[in-house]
Amino acid sequence: MLTEKYSLPLENKKMPKPKLKLGFYGITGCAGCLLSVIFNEDEILDLIQLVDLKAFPFIKEVNPDEQFDYVFMEGLVADKGDLEELEKLRQNTRYIVSLGACACTGCVPAYRQFTLKENYEHLLYRKQKEVEDIQPTPIDAHVKVDYYIPGCPPDKREIVTFIKNIAIGKEPKPYENPVCVECRKNGNQCLLDLGKPCLGPITAGGCNSVCINGNFECWGCRGPTKDMNLPLMIKILKEKGFDDKFIQDRMRTFAGLKLPMLEQFFNVKVNVKC
Ligand code: SF4
Ligand code: SF4
Ligand code: SF4
Numbered sequence: 001m002l003t004e005k006y007s008l009p010l011e012n013k014k015m016p017k018p019k020l021k022l023g024f025y026g027i028t029g030c031a032g033c034l035l036s037v038i039f040n041e042d043e044i045l046d047l048i049q050l051v052d053l054k055a056f057p058f059i060k061e062v063n064p065d066e067q068f069d070y071v072f073m074e075g076l077v078a079d080k081g082d083l084e085e086l087e088k089l090r091q092n093t094r095y096i097v098s099l100g101a102c103a104c105t106g107c108v109p110a111y112r113q114f115t116l117k118e119n120y121e122h123l124l125y126r127k128q129k130e131v132e133d134i135q136p137t138p139i140d141a142h143v144k145v146d147y148y149i150p151g152c153p154p155d156k157r158e159i160v161t162f163i164k165n166i167a168i169g170k171e172p173k174p175y176e177n178p179v180c181v182e183c184r185k186n187g188n189q190c191l192l193d194l195g196k197p198c199l200g201p202i203t204a205g206g207c208n209s210v211c212i213n214g215n216f217e218c219w220g221c222r223g224p225t226k227d228m229n230l231p232l233m234i235k236i237l238k239e240k241g242f243d244d245k246f247i248q249d250r251m252r253t254f255a256g257l258k259l260p261m262l263e264q265f266f267n268v269k270v271n272v273k274c
Pocket of ligand 2: 179180181183184188190191192193198200209218
């Protein structure tokens with residue numbers, strides 16, 4: 001005969017929900033995005049209580065055979081090893097989060113696609129022949145990506161908010177407005193009006209216009225907005241006196257692979273000898 005305790009229906013017992021299993025990984029990149037996670041000094045210990053942190057370079061053993069709910073991936077695919085690791089992790093996780101500009105757009109390392117080899121060859125490691133080089137590309141060129149946290153590096157508060165949201169089952173929402181919206185709210189003088197080549201109007205915000213707050217123009221590290229007006233941005237920059245090469249070069253620095261339509265607006269192509 002069952003005791004009262006054991007005869008309770010299952011749904012009446014309060015079972016604690018298992019914590020989400022998270023893994024952080026890095027392929028070709030500089031580790032700056034991963035450091036943005038750790039540098040949440042005030043909140044990192046609280047965050048670790050909310051989730052089950054299974055893998056994190058420098059902190060926990062990195063085991064790509066683990067099964068995850070979310071894998072946060074820093075870096076872009078630049079060699080065969082990157083691709084193999086990414087594909088394996090994709091198989092072992094429910095969701096992949098593209099963490100930072102390298103993973104989201106290809107960032108500065110992908111600029112190699114827009115210049116000649118002779119411009120950078122001398123900068124490569126001597127052991128370059130041992131690396132099975134492939135065209136540098138963001139991770140969504142190879143696997144399905146579920147969420148994007150852009151930026152070089154990403155805003156650390158955005159990472160915290162993302163993790164807190166998924167921990168309570170709330171769908172994370174990307175910031176949709178261009179950088180100009182936050183810039184105006186912050187009361188900055190417009191750098192375009194001062195003749196500086198700011199890409200804020202076509203760049204996704206969410207960084208609190210940090211560069212313009214410090215009097216530096218936006219270079220577009222968070223990638224283009226979905227509804228950007230690229231022809232108007234180019235027209236404005238041309239009217240300010242910037243030439244075709246400069247504009248293409250600037251727009252391609254962080255997000256060139258996400259602007260494949262750029263060439264149609266120019267007579268001069270950038271991928272020439274520097
Ligand atoms: S996005 Fe920036 S900070 Fe992150 S890995 Fe790439 S270069 Fe480093
Ligand atoms: S400074 Fe740049 S981001 Fe700010 S309003 Fe002007 S164009 Fe937009
Ligand atoms: S202002 Fe532009 S370049 Fe600076 S962090 Fe924001 S998106 Fe990146």
